[in-house]
Amino acid sequence: MIGLSKDTDSDEIPVNVISENETETSFSSKEYDSPENNAEELLKLLDLEKQKSSDYEEKLKHVLADFQNLNRKTQSDIQNGVNTKIDEFILDFLKIYDDFVRAKEVFSQSKINSDGLDSILRNMDSLLKKYNVITIDALGEIFNPNFHEAISIITDSNLDDNTITKEIRKGYISHGRVIRPTLVEISKKG
Numbered sequence: 001m002i003g004l005s006k007d008t009d010s011d012e013i014p015v016n017v018i019s020e021n022e023t024e025t026s027f028s029s030k031e032y033d034s035p036e037n038n039a040e041e042l043l044k045l046l047d048l049e050k051q052k053s054s055d056y057e058e059k060l061k062h063v064l065a066d067f068q069n070l071n072r073k074t075q076s077d078i079q080n081g082v083n084t085k086i087d088e089f090i091l092d093f094l095k096i097y098d099d100f101v102r103a104k105e106v107f108s109q110s111k112i113n114s115d116g117l118d119s120i121l122r123n124m125d126s127l128l129k130k131y132n133v134i135t136i137d138a139l140g141e142i143f144n145p146n147f148h149e150a151i152s153i154i155t156d157s158n159l160d161d162n163t164i165t166k167e168i169r170k171g172y173i174s175h176g177r178v179i180r181p182t183l184v185e186i187s188k189k190g
Helices: 035-109 115-130
Strands: 133-136 148-155 164-169 171-174 177-180 182-188
Touching (some): 035 115, 148 164
Parallel strands (some): 148 182
Antiparallel strands (some): 164 182
16 A cells, blocks of 8 residues: 655645455445335336326327318319319310301301210210310299399389399309309389
C-alpha cells in the first residue's frame, strides 16, 4: 500500500489507494421494498400501461374512422367526376340527338321514308337508357323551375296558371340531376 508523505512541503500529490480487500461505502445501497410494495408498484405500472393501451386504441379508432371517411369521400369524388364527364358527353350527344329528331319531323311532314332514321333514333334512345338518362315529361304539367325553363307565355283562361302548354326542347335527368331543363311555354289566365 502506498502511504502518504507526512511532509507537507513535498511536491507530491497525496493519493489514497484502496486495496482489493476494502470496499467503498460511498455508494448508497438500495433498500429493497417489501413484496407488498412491489405488487402495488407493479399494479400502478399495469394500470398506467392499460391507460396507454386504451389511449392508443382510441387513437387507432379515430385514425381508422378518418381513413374510412376519406375513402368514402374519395370514392364519392371519383364517382362525381365520372358522372360529370358522362353528363358533359350526354349534353353534347343530345345536340346531335335533337338534330336527328328534327330531321325525322321534317321527313314525316314531307312524307319521306324515315325508317333508317327511326332505327338510328331507337339506338340513340337505348344508349340514353343504358346511361340512365331520363327525359323530363312536361306537357300538361305545372311549371317547376327545377325541371323547366319557361321561354314564352300564352294567355288562356281555360288553363290554370303556369300550366305547360308546349315543349320547345326536351329536358333530361342524369344520375338524379337535371342536366338540361325542358324549354317550355306556359299559360297565364287572362
